[in-house]
Amino acid sequence: MTALHFFLFTLFTVSVHAHNITEILNQFPEYSVFNSYLSQTKLADEINSRETITVLALPNGAMSAVVDKHPLSVIKNVLSLHVLLDYFDGTKLHKISDGTTTSTTLYQTTGNAHGNVGSVNITDLKGGKVGFGSAIPNSPLASTYTKSVKQIQYNISVLEVSAPIIAPGILTAPAPSGDFNITGALEKAGCKTFASLLVKSGVLKTYQTAIEKGLTIFAPNDEAFKGAKVPDLSELSSADVVSLLQYHAIPSYTPIGTLKTKKDPISTLATNGASKYDLKASTEGDQVTLDTGVDSSRIASTVIDSTPFCIFTVDSVLLPEELYAAPETSPTPAPAPAPEASSPTPMMSPPAPPTSSPAGSPADSPTADSENSTAKKKNAGNVNTPALLKALLTVSVSVIVSVYLF
Ligand SMILES: *[C@@H]1O[C@H](CO)[C@@H](O)[C@H](O)[C@H]1NC(C)=O
Ligand SMILES: *[C@@H]1O[C@H](CO)[C@@H](O)[C@H](O)[C@H]1NC(C)=O
Ligand SMILES: *[C@@H]1O[C@H](CO)[C@@H](O)[C@H](O)[C@H]1NC(C)=O
Ligand SMILES: *[C@@H]1O[C@H](CO)[C@@H](O)[C@H](O)[C@H]1NC(C)=O
Numbered sequence: 190m191t192a193l194h195f196f197l198f199t200l201f202t203v204s205v206h207a208h209n210i211t212e213i214l215n216q217f218p219e220y221s222v223f224n225s226y227l228s229q230t231k232l233a234d235e236i237n238s239r240e241t242i243t244v245l246a247l248p249n250g251a252m253s254a255v256v257d258k259h260p261l262s263v264i265k266n267v268l269s270l271h272v273l274l275d276y277f278d279g280t281k282l283h284k285i286s287d288g289t290t291t292s293t294t295l296y297q298t299t300g301n302a303h304g305n306v307g308s309v310n311i312t313d314l315k316g317g318k319v320g321f322g323s324a325i326p327n328s329p330l331a332s333t334y335t336k337s338v339k340q341i342q343y344n345i346s347v348l349e350v351s352a353p354i355i356a357p358g359i360l361t362a363p364a365p366s367g368d369f370n371i372t373g374a375l376e377k378a379g380c381k382t383f384a385s386l387l388v389k390s391g392v393l394k395t396y397q398t399a400i401e402k403g404l405t406i407f408a409p410n411d412e413a414f415k416g417a418k419v420p421d422l423s424e425l426s427s428a429d430v431v432s433l434l435q436y437h438a439i440p441s442y443t444p445i446g447t448l449k450t451k452k453d454p455i456s457t458l459a460t461n462g463a464s465k466y467d468l469k470a471s472t473e474g475d476q477v478t479l480d481t482g483v484d485s486s487r488i489a490s491t492v493i494d495s496t497p498f499c500i501f502t503v504d505s506v507l508l509p510e511e512l513y514a515a516p517e518t519s520p521t522p523a524p525a526p527a528p529e530a531s532s533p534t535p536m537m538s539p540p541a542p543p544t545s546s547p548a549g550s551p552a553d554s555p556t557a558d559s560e561n562s563t564a565k566k567k568n569a570g571n572v573n574t575p576a577l578l579k580a581l582l583t584v585s586v587s588v589i590v591s592v593y594l595f
């Protein structure tokens with residue numbers, strides 16, 4: 190390998206794997222508790238998916254104040270206050286203009302934070318110390334900068350601080366439980382139709398019992414049930430309606446940062462031995478899109494993100510291949526002239542890993558793995574030529590880029 194090749198190789202590797210906070214902290218056993226909770230709360234995924242970030246690491250001794258007696262949802266909120274959405278190293282901390290500033294943190298992005306509860310105050314104190322506290326006025330600057338741990342310049346900086354930064358009220362938020370009022374939250378978020386379907390079908394109970402072990406719900410908003418492409422649920426057997434609704438949740442805590450890391454198909458509550466009922470997630474910038482193989486839907490908003498439970502709203506009803514034929518293999522033409530423009534991109538997802546499911550993917554063999562193919566009569570989406578072209582172009586550009594780099 191020539192020096193140039195080596196350089197290009199390194200450059201390429203670095204830019205692909207921007208940073209991995211778990212790996213960085215693994216080298217420092219004094220932060221093992223902090224590191225473990227970053228993984229348990231999935232904050233690690235969120236940190237890895239961002240650039241220009243500062244992690245204020247707490248040594249093991251300081252973590253006990255956070256983890257003792259508090260549920261994971263509260264621990265996550267506290268730790269997310271320790272992730273600044275800006276890059277600070279030791280030098281920059283000591284050069285803050287006017288000696289004081291505030292920085293937004295990950296907590297501000299969760300939707301749980303009101304006002305500037307999600308910001309921290311950083312103040313250059315007398316005697317060369319730098320103090321951290323909540324940005325809520327008159328909060329104590331009870332945490333101080335002790336040392337620099339690791340920097341990857343302008344991407345991620347890890348600094349040690351002496352004590353947890355606690356925002357007012359953050360320790361007393363209730364944890365979600367089986368008693369959490371899912372339908373109430375859905376109704377407030379503009380998902381009344383979905384909420385009433387959950388009640389009528391009994392699937393609400395399934396959701397409710399799944400919360401404590403980890404649950405993520407993708408709730409179509411009321412508009413999603415009004416569009417031209419909406420399936421006629423009365424054509425489905427009640428068993429299929431149950432599957433359709435179970436398809437709108439995954440049995441694990443998967444907040445947005447974690448969805449961004451998912452390259453493989455994701456199993457849903459509807460998945461069982463016989464039927465895949467899976468989804469794929471793709472990311473463009475901050476936008477995460479779910480692809481069912483039939484159609485795709487944007488994640489529109491976060492209703493609640495409270496470990497181990499979250500609810501997102503989505504723009505369209507998620508149509509599983511098991512109930513709705515994939516567009517290319519539709520046995521009958523679409524019943525209504527579906528508006529072309531609204532069928533974005535089942536093709537924009539990351540390149541599919543070679544799936545060699547023994548049953549064969551439904552796209553290849555439309556009826557092979559469905560016990561009841563009579564329900565598969567709706568063609569819900571059209572793959573239009575521009576989308577295909579776009580996908581081909583994307584693939585060729587990546588090939589050109591990698592050839593160029595090597
Ligand atoms: C910082 O992150 C960007 C984007 O992930 C990457 O292109 C760049 O190479 C990274 N810089 C370093 C020094 O790792
Ligand atoms: C980050 O590093 C940890 C520990 O080495 C590893 O288990 C994990 O898969 C890595 N994450 C990513 C996204 O590469
Ligand atoms: C930070 O907190 C200190 C002490 O409460 C206060 O004097 C200062 O104005 C705060 N800084 C900012 C930028 O709010
Ligand atoms: C949940 O909230 C809805 C709407 O706010 C309300 O009608 C319903 O009674 C609540 N259910 C429970 C079990 O509290």
Ligand SMILES: *[C@@H]1O[C@H](CO)[C@@H](O)[C@H](O)[C@H]1NC(C)=O
Nearest residue numbers: 424425426428561562563564
């Ligand atoms: C299959 O679908 C048809 C029509 O929707 C329905 O009448 C029938 O009961 C279904 N069979 C099974 C096994 O679900």
